[in-house]
Amino acid sequence: MSVTRCSLARFSLRRQRNGTPSAQGQRAEWESMADPLHSVARRLAPAFAAVAGRECDPVVRPSDRADAQANGALGLARELGSQPRAVAEAVLAAAGDLSDMLASTEVAGPGFINLVLRDGFIARELGAAMAEPTLGVTPASSVRTVVVDYSAPNVAKEMHVGHLRSTVIGDALVRMHGFLGHRVVRENHVGDWGTPFGMLIEHLVDLGEREAAHELGMGDLDAFYKEARRKFESDDGFKARARARVVALQGGDTETLRLWRTLVAESTRYFNIVYRGLDVLLTDDDLAGESKYNDLLAGIVERLDRSGLLVESDGAQVVFPEGFTNRENEPLPLIIRKGDGGYNYATTDLACVVDRVENLGADSLLYVVGAPQAQHLQMVEAVSRRAGWLDEHHVFHHVAFGSVLGSDRKMLKSRSGDAVKLAALLAEAVERAGAAVAEKNPEMSADDRADVARMVGIGAVKYSDLATDRVKDYIFDWDRMLSFDGNTAPYLQYAHARICSIFRRAGLERERVRTVVPILGDPRERTLAITLLRFDSAVHEAVDTASPHKLCTYLFDLATGFTSFYENCPVLRADDAVKTSRLALCDATARVLSAGLDLLGIRAPEQM
RNA sequence: GCCCCCGUAGCUCAGUUGGAUAGAGCAACGGACUUCUAAUCCGCAGGUCGCAGGUUCGACUCCUGCCGGGGGCGCCA
Incomplete structure (x- = not known):
C-alpha cells in the first residue's frame, strides 16, 4: 500500500537521525480496516499513484468542511510541476466512480479534495465493525513479543504517586498491546536487592x-x-x-x-x-525484581569484556558508549562493576535486556520509567546495541513520564512534607466518589454505592493520569478529576451508565439490536457513527506512540458525540425502525466506551 | 559549562507527524429540567501558539539562536 510505503520512507529518515529504531516504526505495521479515513485513503491511493507515476500517500485527514479531506495533491503538484488544483482534478478523474463510498468530492481552496461519506457506506461499515469482537479494531499484522517494564516499587518502602504513574501507564500499555494481539510480558522490576x-x-x-x-x-x-x-x-x-x-x-x-x-x-x-x-x-507472577538477575551479572561483565567494550577507569569496570559526556566534556562511562567489586543498577539493567531478548524472545522493550532516567536508559540501550544484544528489529523504548505536581506546581507532597502514600490517595478517591454518588443518587443501595464509588474514584485517578501527554508533568486536582464535566473518567462513565439505563427502561437485551444496520437520518447520528468507526485508529495510534492519552481524547470525543445525540435524538419515543436503529447506536457506543475504558484499566458502571 | 524535556485562551489541557478560520473543559456571562439520569446540554466571549530569524505554495508542527521553567551529567537506584 502506498500509505505504508510513504510512512516507511518518513520513518527511515527519522531513524537515521536518531540512530535507533523507535516505537513509531510500527506505524507501518497496521492497515486500519474500520476507520473511514483509512478506507478512503486506500480507495484513493491508486488514483494518486496513477497521477504521480509512483505510489503516493493521499494524505487523508479529518476536515472541518467535510467528513475528510485529501491533501496529497498539494505536495504532488510541486513534484510534477503543475497546479495543485489541476492535480486534484486529475486524481478525481483517475479515481473513477466513488459513489458507493462517497456522496461528494470537491476540489477546494489551493488543492484540497473535500470528501463527504455516503450515509449507507458509514452504516454498512459500522454494522460490520460492531459484528466483530474487536469492535472494528484491526489486529496487529505482525505479532511482536512486547516486554513492559513498569511499576517497580521498592521492597520495604511505601508506594507513592511516582509509582502510580508507572503502574497506571504500564497497565494501559499492556492491555492495549494485548488487545491488538501482541504477546505481552509484564515485568515488575521491584527493588528487592542492594545495600x-x-x-x-x-x-x-x-x-x-x-x-x-x-x-x-x-x-x-x-x-x-x-x-x-x-x-x-x-x-x-x-x-x-x-x-x-x-x-x-x-x-x-x-x-x-x-x-x-x-x-x-x-x-x-x-x-x-x-x-x-x-x-x-500485576500479580506475583509478574515479579522480576533486581534479585532475579543477580546470578547473571558476572556473565554480563564477562561478555562485555570478551567483546572488548569493557575498560577500567578509576578502578571501576566501565563501558564508554559513544556520544555521552560528563560535566568536563569527557567521555561518560556506564559503570558495570564498581571499584569495590560490587554491581550496580546499570549492570542489572543490561542483564534484563539480555534476559528479555534471549530468554523471553522480546521484540520490543518498553520501559515505563520517569523522564529523569532518560540518559541512563539511553546509555543502557547504546551499550546493548554495541554489544550486539539488540539489533535493528528490536525496539527499545523509554516510555518516559513527568511528575505529579500539587496545585502549587511543585512535586505532590502530603501536609507533613512526605511523599503522598498511594494507598491513602486511593482511599480518598473512593471516599470522595462515594460522597458524590450519595449526594447525586440517594436512592442507590449502600452496596451498589460502594461498588460505584470504587469504579468512579479509582477510574478518576487513573484517567487523570492517562489523559494528558505522559511526558509532561501534570497537576493533581481532586475537583477536576472527579468532575462530570470535561475530559474525565466520570464523564465517560456517565455516558455509559445512561446508555445502560435506556436499555433497562426499554426492557431489551443489548444483544437484540447488535446486528442492526443503523439509519443515519440526523447529523448527530451520522457523526456518532463515524466517531465509532475511528476507535480502530485511536487504539493503534495510542499503541504506536505508547500514548494512552490519545485513546482518552478519542473516548472523550465519542462521549461528547453521544451526549449530543442523546440530547437531540430521542430513542425510546421514536418510531420502531428509528428506535431500533438508535438502540443499535446506543449499544455500539456503550460497547466502545466500555472496551476503551477497559483498555485504560478503568471500569464502566451500569448505573451511577 | 554541556545535554534532555516542557512553554498553546485567566486556569487545566488537546492539536492525527507540514494543510484552509488553532480546538475542548473549567472559571465568567446568558439560556434549557411536566423529558430515555439536568452528575447533562446550548449559546456568548476569550489567542502575538515563549521571543526572533530560517526552510516553502503553506509552520503550533521542521531547522538555528535566544528567554523562562524543570531534570540529568562517575562508582545510590
Whole structure:
C-alpha cells in the first residue's frame, strides 16, 4: 500500500537521525480496516499513484468542511510541476466512480479534495465493525513479543504517586498491546536487592520477625524504612551489623536469605493490596525484581569484556558508549562493576535486556520509567546495541513520564512534607466518589454505592493520569478529576451508565439490536457513527506512540458525540425502525466506551 | 559549562507527524429540567501558539539562536 510505503520512507529518515529504531516504526505495521479515513485513503491511493507515476500517500485527514479531506495533491503538484488544483482534478478523474463510498468530492481552496461519506457506506461499515469482537479494531499484522517494564516499587518502602504513574501507564500499555494481539510480558522490576537490605534486615531482627511482618503487612512501610535508616545513621553498632548483613546476603547465607524473603514477601503482599485496589493486572507472577538477575551479572561483565567494550577507569569496570559526556566534556562511562567489586543498577539493567531478548524472545522493550532516567536508559540501550544484544528489529523504548505536581506546581507532597502514600490517595478517591454518588443518587443501595464509588474514584485517578501527554508533568486536582464535566473518567462513565439505563427502561437485551444496520437520518447520528468507526485508529495510534492519552481524547470525543445525540435524538419515543436503529447506536457506543475504558484499566458502571 | 524535556485562551489541557478560520473543559456571562439520569446540554466571549530569524505554495508542527521553567551529567537506584 502506498500509505505504508510513504510512512516507511518518513520513518527511515527519522531513524537515521536518531540512530535507533523507535516505537513509531510500527506505524507501518497496521492497515486500519474500520476507520473511514483509512478506507478512503486506500480507495484513493491508486488514483494518486496513477497521477504521480509512483505510489503516493493521499494524505487523508479529518476536515472541518467535510467528513475528510485529501491533501496529497498539494505536495504532488510541486513534484510534477503543475497546479495543485489541476492535480486534484486529475486524481478525481483517475479515481473513477466513488459513489458507493462517497456522496461528494470537491476540489477546494489551493488543492484540497473535500470528501463527504455516503450515509449507507458509514452504516454498512459500522454494522460490520460492531459484528466483530474487536469492535472494528484491526489486529496487529505482525505479532511482536512486547516486554513492559513498569511499576517497580521498592521492597520495604511505601508506594507513592511516582509509582502510580508507572503502574497506571504500564497497565494501559499492556492491555492495549494485548488487545491488538501482541504477546505481552509484564515485568515488575521491584527493588528487592542492594545495600539498603543490610539495614532493613537488621531492623527486622531488632523488631522481631512477628512484629516486623505485622508492621509491613499493615502497610506501614515508610515507618519501617525510616526507622532502619535512622538507626543506620545514628548507631555505629547497627551500621556495622548492617554492613556485615549485606555481605552475608550477597554471600548467600541461608538465614539471611530467609529474613530477606520475609521482607520481600510481606512487602509484595502489601503491593498486591494496592494493585487490586488500583485494578491493574500485576500479580506475583509478574515479579522480576533486581534479585532475579543477580546470578547473571558476572556473565554480563564477562561478555562485555570478551567483546572488548569493557575498560577500567578509576578502578571501576566501565563501558564508554559513544556520544555521552560528563560535566568536563569527557567521555561518560556506564559503570558495570564498581571499584569495590560490587554491581550496580546499570549492570542489572543490561542483564534484563539480555534476559528479555534471549530468554523471553522480546521484540520490543518498553520501559515505563520517569523522564529523569532518560540518559541512563539511553546509555543502557547504546551499550546493548554495541554489544550486539539488540539489533535493528528490536525496539527499545523509554516510555518516559513527568511528575505529579500539587496545585502549587511543585512535586505532590502530603501536609507533613512526605511523599503522598498511594494507598491513602486511593482511599480518598473512593471516599470522595462515594460522597458524590450519595449526594447525586440517594436512592442507590449502600452496596451498589460502594461498588460505584470504587469504579468512579479509582477510574478518576487513573484517567487523570492517562489523559494528558505522559511526558509532561501534570497537576493533581481532586475537583477536576472527579468532575462530570470535561475530559474525565466520570464523564465517560456517565455516558455509559445512561446508555445502560435506556436499555433497562426499554426492557431489551443489548444483544437484540447488535446486528442492526443503523439509519443515519440526523447529523448527530451520522457523526456518532463515524466517531465509532475511528476507535480502530485511536487504539493503534495510542499503541504506536505508547500514548494512552490519545485513546482518552478519542473516548472523550465519542462521549461528547453521544451526549449530543442523546440530547437531540430521542430513542425510546421514536418510531420502531428509528428506535431500533438508535438502540443499535446506543449499544455500539456503550460497547466502545466500555472496551476503551477497559483498555485504560478503568471500569464502566451500569448505573451511577 | 554541556545535554534532555516542557512553554498553546485567566486556569487545566488537546492539536492525527507540514494543510484552509488553532480546538475542548473549567472559571465568567446568558439560556434549557411536566423529558430515555439536568452528575447533562446550548449559546456568548476569550489567542502575538515563549521571543526572533530560517526552510516553502503553506509552520503550533521542521531547522538555528535566544528567554523562562524543570531534570540529568562517575562508582545510590
